[in-house]
Amino acid sequence: MKLSGWGAGAVVAVALVACGPGPSAPSDGNGGNASDELVTVTVTDASYNVTFDYKTTKSFSVSRSALPGFPQSQAEREMLEAINAERARGGVCPSGVFPAAAPLKFEGHLHKAATLYGRELAASGRLDLPHRSQVDNRVPSQRMVDAGYRPVPPSGIEWVFGESLAAGMDLTSPAEVIAAWKGSPSHCAALFEKVLDGTAAQVTGAAGTYWVLNIAGW
Numbered sequence: 001m002k003l004s005g006w007g008a009g010a011v012v013a014v015a016l017v018a019c020g021p022g023p024s025a026p027s028d029g030n031g032g033n034a035s036d037e038l039v040t041v042t043v044t045d046a047s048y049n050v051t052f053d054y055k056t057t058k059s060f061s062v063s064r065s066a067l068p069g070f071p072q073s074q075a076e077r078e079m080l081e082a083i084n085a086e087r088a089r090g091g092v093c094p095s096g097v098f099p100a101a102a103p104l105k106f107e108g109h110l111h112k113a114a115t116l117y118g119r120e121l122a123a124s125g126r127l128d129l130p131h132r133s134q135v136d137n138r139v140p141s142q143r144m145v146d147a148g149y150r151p152v153p154p155s156g157i158e159w160v161f162g163e164s165l166a167a168g169m170d171l172t173s174p175a176e177v178i179a180a181w182k183g184s185p186s187h188c189a190a191l192f193e194k195v196l197d198g199t200a201a202q203v204t205g206a207a208g209t210y211w212v213l214n215i216a217g218w
Contacts, residue, residue, distance in 0.1 A: 039152060045161070048139040056150035062197060063108030070112045075172060079200040079211070080106060082174035086191055093188030104198030104215060113147035114201035114212040122205025127167040144216055157218050162190050164213040171209035190215070
C-alpha cells in the first residue's frame with residue numbers, strides 16, 4: 001500500500017466582507033435579506049502558501065446527502081463508519097495519544113471534491129503528488145471550495161482543510177486502510193482532528209484502488 005503525506009491546510013485568517021444581497025434572496029420585511037447576504041471569505045492556507053477568496057451567502061448550509069453525479073457507494077459508507085468507530089475510541093499514534101472525537105458527518109461537497117481528485121489520481125496511476133492537482137495545481141482547500149464547500153466560518157479562527165490518501169491493488173478493506181494511516185504520524189493525527197465534516201471516496205483504476213479522505217471545519 002502507498003500513502004501520501006497528510007495534506008492539511010489551516011486557515012490562520014478569515015475575513016468576511018459584505019457584498020450585498022444575493023440575486024434571489026427573500027426579503028426580511030425591512031427591505032433587506034440578512035440571511036442571504038453575499039460575503040467574501042478570504043482563506044490563508046499556510047501549509048501551501050496559498051491565499052484565495054470565495055463568495056458565498058450567510059445562509060449557506062452543508063449537504064448531508066450525496067450530490068447529483070457523485071453517489072456514495074456502500075464501500076465509502078463503510079469506510080466512514082469505520083473511521084468514526086476509530087474516532088469514538090480515541091487512539092495511540094506515533095504522533096501522540098488522541099482522545100475520542102465526535103463522528104465525522106458526511107458532507108456532499110467534500111465527497112465530490114474527494115471523488116474528483118481520486119479520479120485524477122486513478123487516471124494518472126500515481127500517488128506521489130504533493131496534494132496538488134496536476135490539472136490546475138489546486139491544493140486541497142481550493143478543491144473543496146471549488147466543489148461547493150463554502151461555509152461562513154467565524155472570523156479569525158484556525159480552520160482545517162485536510163486530505164489523506166492511500167492506494168493499492170484491491171484495496172477494499174477499511175481496516176487495512178485505517179491501520180496504514182494509523183502507522184503514519186500525520187495521517188493518524190488527522191483521523192482524530194476536531195472537525196465536523198468529512199467523507200471518504202474510493203476510486204479504482206488500472207493501477208489499483210485509491211482512497212481520498214477529505215475533512216474540513218473548526
